[in-house]
Amino acid sequence: MTERLAESARATEGVATSQAEFDKWFDDRCASQSQQVTPIPFGEMRNWSFAEGTGNLVHDSGRFFSVAGLDVRVDRGPVREWSQPIILQQEIGLLGIAVREIDGVLHLLMQAKTEPGNPNGVQLSPTVQATKSNYTGVHQGRHVPYLEHFVDVRPGGVIADVLQSEHGAWFYRKRNRNMVIEVGPEVEAGEDFCWLTLGQVQRQLAISHRVNMDARTVLSCLPGPELGSGVHTSTELLNWITTHQAMPDVETSVVGLDGLAGWRRDEERISHESGAFFSVRAVDVVANSREVSGWTQPLIEPHGLGVVALLVKRFDGVLHALLRARIEPGYIDAIELAPTVQGTPENYAGFPEEEREPFREVERRLAQDRVLFDAEMSEEGGRFYHSRSRYTIIEVGAEYPDQEPPGFRWVTVPQLAWLLQHRHYLNVQARSLVACLRAVTG
Amino acid sequence: MTERLAESARATEGVATSQAEFDKWFDDRCASQSQQVTPIPFGEMRNWSFAEGTGNLVHDSGRFFSVAGLDVRVDRGPVREWSQPIILQQEIGLLGIAVREIDGVLHLLMQAKTEPGNPNGVQLSPTVQATKSNYTGVHQGRHVPYLEHFVDVRPGGVIADVLQSEHGAWFYRKRNRNMVIEVGPEVEAGEDFCWLTLGQVQRQLAISHRVNMDARTVLSCLPGPELGSGVHTSTELLNWITTHQAMPDVETSVVGLDGLAGWRRDEERISHESGAFFSVRAVDVVANSREVSGWTQPLIEPHGLGVVALLVKRFDGVLHALLRARIEPGYIDAIELAPTVQGTPENYAGFPEEEREPFREVERRLAQDRVLFDAEMSEEGGRFYHSRSRYTIIEVGAEYPDQEPPGFRWVTVPQLAWLLQHRHYLNVQARSLVACLRAVTG
Numbered sequence: 001m002t003e004r005l006a007e008s009a010r011a012t013e014g015v016a017t018s019q020a021e022f023d024k025w026f027d028d029r030c031a032s033q034s035q036q037v038t039p040i041p042f043g044e045m046r047n048w049s050f051a052e053g054t055g056n057l058v059h060d061s062g063r064f065f066s067v068a069g070l071d072v073r074v075d076r077g078p079v080r081e082w083s084q085p086i087i088l089q090q091e092i093g094l095l096g097i098a099v100r101e102i103d104g105v106l107h108l109l110m111q112a113k114t115e116p117g118n119p120n121g122v123q124l125s126p127t128v129q130a131t132k133s134n135y136t137g138v139h140q141g142r143h144v145p146y147l148e149h150f151v152d153v154r155p156g157g158v159i160a161d162v163l164q165s166e167h168g169a170w171f172y173r174k175r176n177r178n179m180v181i182e183v184g185p186e187v188e189a190g191e192d193f194c195w196l197t198l199g200q201v202q203r204q205l206a207i208s209h210r211v212n213m214d215a216r217t218v219l220s221c222l223p224g225p226e227l228g229s230g231v232h233t234s235t236e237l238l239n240w241i242t243t244h245q246a247m248p249d250v251e252t253s254v255v256g257l258d259g260l261a262g263w264r265r266d267e268e269r270i271s272h273e274s275g276a277f278f279s280v281r282a283v284d285v286v287a288n289s290r291e292v293s294g295w296t297q298p299l300i301e302p303h304g305l306g307v308v309a310l311l312v313k314r315f316d317g318v319l320h321a322l323l324r325a326r327i328e329p330g331y332i333d334a335i336e337l338a339p340t341v342q343g344t345p346e347n348y349a350g351f352p353e354e355e356r357e358p359f360r361e362v363e364r365r366l367a368q369d370r371v372l373f374d375a376e377m378s379e380e381g382g383r384f385y386h387s388r389s390r391y392t393i394i395e396v397g398a399e400y401p402d403q404e405p406p407g408f409r410w411v412t413v414p415q416l417a418w419l420l421q422h423r424h425y426l427n428v429q430a431r432s433l434v435a436c437l438r439a440v441t442g
Numbered sequence: 443m444t445e446r447l448a449e450s451a452r453a454t455e456g457v458a459t460s461q462a463e464f465d466k467w468f469d470d471r472c473a474s475q476s477q478q479v480t481p482i483p484f485g486e487m488r489n490w491s492f493a494e495g496t497g498n499l500v501h502d503s504g505r506f507f508s509v510a511g512l513d514v515r516v517d518r519g520p521v522r523e524w525s526q527p528i529i530l531q532q533e534i535g536l537l538g539i540a541v542r543e544i545d546g547v548l549h550l551l552m553q554a555k556t557e558p559g560n561p562n563g564v565q566l567s568p569t570v571q572a573t574k575s576n577y578t579g580v581h582q583g584r585h586v587p588y589l590e591h592f593v594d595v596r597p598g599g600v601i602a603d604v605l606q607s608e609h610g611a612w613f614y615r616k617r618n619r620n621m622v623i624e625v626g627p628e629v630e631a632g633e634d635f636c637w638l639t640l641g642q643v644q645r646q647l648a649i650s651h652r653v654n655m656d657a658r659t660v661l662s663c664l665p666g667p668e669l670g671s672g673v674h675t676s677t678e679l680l681n682w683i684t685t686h687q688a689m690p691d692v693e694t695s696v697v698g699l700d701g702l703a704g705w706r707r708d709e710e711r712i713s714h715e716s717g718a719f720f721s722v723r724a725v726d727v728v729a730n731s732r733e734v735s736g737w738t739q740p741l742i743e744p745h746g747l748g749v750v751a752l753l754v755k756r757f758d759g760v761l762h763a764l765l766r767a768r769i770e771p772g773y774i775d776a777i778e779l780a781p782t783v784q785g786t787p788e789n790y791a792g793f794p795e796e797e798r799e800p801f802r803e804v805e806r807r808l809a810q811d812r813v814l815f816d817a818e819m820s821e822e823g824g825r826f827y828h829s830r831s832r833y834t835i836i837e838v839g840a841e842y843p844d845q846e847p848p849g850f851r852w853v854t855v856p857q858l859a860w861l862l863q864h865r866h867y868l869n870v871q872a873r874s875l876v877a878c879l880r881a882v883t884g
Contacts, residue, residue: 090693092687092688094688132688132691153681158677158678158680158681159677160677161677161680161681161684161685162680162684163684163687163688163775177684177688179684223677235600235601235602235603235665236600238600238603238604238863239595239600239603242603242604242605242619242621242865243603245534245605245865246534246536246574246605246619249574251532332774333605421680422680422864423687
């Protein structure tokens with residue numbers, strides 16, 4: 001399978017779909033899926049309201065998701081105690097990419113999909129994004145195309161299947177099932193779908209806001225090359241990871257959204273009194289390609305442009321990425337492995353110098369070092385409004401210290417792929433960058 | 443490392459410690475660690491009481507553990523909704539075995555340790571059983587011997603390090619860190635400790651109530667042989683596991699112990715009105731080898747003799763164990779992999795025939811098939827009072843169906859070892875039987 005995927009990655013010009021055909025298809029999708037998204041006051045939402053008692057933002061049906069409060073206490077880091085709004089969504093969603101051999105080359109069935117929070121409308125998405133309500137038939141909505149191939153996988157058809165976390169800063173213990181499944185020649189691409197080689201999809205990753213978060217995380221879980229040698233053995237890495245899973249005390253308790261310390265609600269926003277972090281707001285959506293023609297919903301609007309940067313370095317010719325054990329309150333474990341630098345510089349105003357220095361270092365290195373990847377990307381547009389981060393991969397030279405700071409480790413690309421077979425080792429930002437790193441390094 | 447461990451496993455007669463020396467040491471430990479454990483009414487406990495409001499059983503310091511209530515709702519199985527007492531203990535404990543080469547052969551530093559709930563007093567235990575309070579210095583108790591070797595591991599010294607769950611039926615999301623560490627020749631065995639080859643420890647597993655639960659789970663995490671071929675590829679196994687992690691709806695909420703539906707509290711016990719399952723009770727402990735000479739504490743007393751059975755079968759000469767995806771309310775994921783049959787027959791009185799049949803099948807097969815392992819073992823004696831289960835491994839013949847019932851899979855021994863590198867795939871009963879299976883099959 002690794003060899004077949006590598007061959008598909010080399011077919012950057014496409015086999016079933018030429019680049020020109022893809023461009024036309026994508027333009028057409030953008031035209032047909034146009035959506036009008038308008039911020040509205042909370043009071044104008046339909047079927048969403050602030051629950052009596054807790055003040056949580058909930059849907060009348062009790063389904064979809066809700067926004068509650070979270071009290072957090074940690075035993076390390078510059079801020080040890082805080083409160084924040086948090087998205088509750090217990091259901092495990094299914095994110096799946098169907099793969100099919102066409103003319104001897106594996107193709108991925110990618111979907112063009114608009115979400116109200118996307119800064120740019122349509123993005124390339126997995127074949128299937130389904131909630132459990134979708135695939136257990138609870139939903140009233142229309143049938144999710146191609147879902148049956150993921151529920152009843154054909155023998156030998158599994159390429160990857162693993163639970164992975166979403167943003168631990170915004171979601172409480174939310175997980176998705178990431179699946180890649182090989183399907184048979186009878187499966188055809190519907191109007192909103194297109195067969196692309198892995199190489200074509202990887203090229204699209206370089207275009208800002210083109211490949212959505214769900215597609216990026218599924219791509220990151222594709223099987224990788226054999227574990228070769230690295231700075232650390234896999235046993236040493238597991239020891240380091242387990243140490244960081246076991247050591248920090250991270251206490252969280254879900255509380256009501258009303259009266260959350262430091263947060264204020266007005267007609268249009270729930271915001272932190274400092275103006276930092278993010279706001280909760282409401283939007284009205286008018287669409288023409290959905291089972292329902294319009295709806296309203298809450299979205300989280302992160303403030304500022306995020307910085308998500310991975311430093312990579314060669315040791316004896318072998319590329320290693322510098323991963324960080326990062327605490328976020330919504331993780332199931334205390335930590336997950338994150339990119340070298342992850343955050344929004346504005347949120348660190350007034351913090352000690354050493355907390356702001358990593359962002360400045362990324363800027364310096366972007367100017368001076370070898371930049372392997374540099375694009376703006378957005379997070380899940382069904383929950384986040386115009387979330388924008390600059391995702392970069394920077395290859396540092398021999399002058400960069402080999403020695404790892406506390407909480408950091410050099411990890412090879414095959415080791416990252418090995419960890420990604422199992423749940424909750426890498427956070428969603430790291431997974432995005434693994435997809436990009438594999439795209440630019442092969 | 444696998445070869446070095448295999449060599450140690452073959453040294454069943456001992457190298458550093460002869461069998462006669464071990465027997466004498468163990469008898470001496472039993473004499474010197476004698477403990478008097480007496481059931482007492484709750485009202486006679488010191489420093490433990492029922493908290494105002496919740497009725498939870500808590501320690502005055504807020505530390506150690508507490509007993510609360512749990513409301514459970516699941517969407518499958520014969521019972522879909524119930525309430526039960528549950529042990530809360532957020533801290534991740536450390537269970538570690540130190541390994542050292544003596545005369546060219548790896549030896550495990552095993553500890554003789556009494557716990558008040560052990561049906562037989564002293565059991566063979568890991569080198570270290572420490573709570574986080576122990577290893578972060580919060581505790582007032584005496585220094586935990588050998589702990590420093592697990593906190594500051596010497597370079598290249600990690601053999602295994604992974605978080606694993608405890609009983610999901612009795613604990614809420616409790617996890618322990620399972621470590622095996624190689625130490626240098628300067629490390630000597632103290633009075634309560636003994637250097638044994640892996641083969642010697644594995645022989646002790648066959649003696650009822652001899653090797654404690656903590657030692658069994660650490661032994662199960664030892665690295666195993668290379669993944670060979672099996673009925674299922676590892677990718678297929680991960681697909682099956684992820685399906686079962688993602689599909690069931692298991693809703694749990696921690697509630698107060700007071701007024702728990704179906705449970706009654708009297709002076710001496712909290713018990714289910716049916717008399718089934720388990721009781722919460724209190725004991726007074728008088729000991730002579732501890733930092734404190736006596737104490738009182740609550741313990742969970744499981745009712746009846748548990749049945750924990752693993753069916754194994756050869757496919758093309760390769761041994762496979764039949765594992766079951768089992769829901770327990772205290773797991774972090776919906777399921778973990780459990781032995782083929784696990785439960786206490788008395789608890790299934792009045793249940794449909796098909797729920798009781800597996801226990802009868804185990805009895806039939808114990809009489810007629812090839813029994814590879816058969817011993818009574820107890821669970822953690824610091825929390826459970828005289829918990830006893832008959833652990834068996836039965837090799838079934840060609841007449842046993844290859845076809846797996848829903849929720850079951852045939853898994854090879856190397857695949858089990860591979861899964862055990864990562865957290866929460868196998869439950870604690872399955873881990874005990876993996877340790878035993880590797881002991882009897884090499």
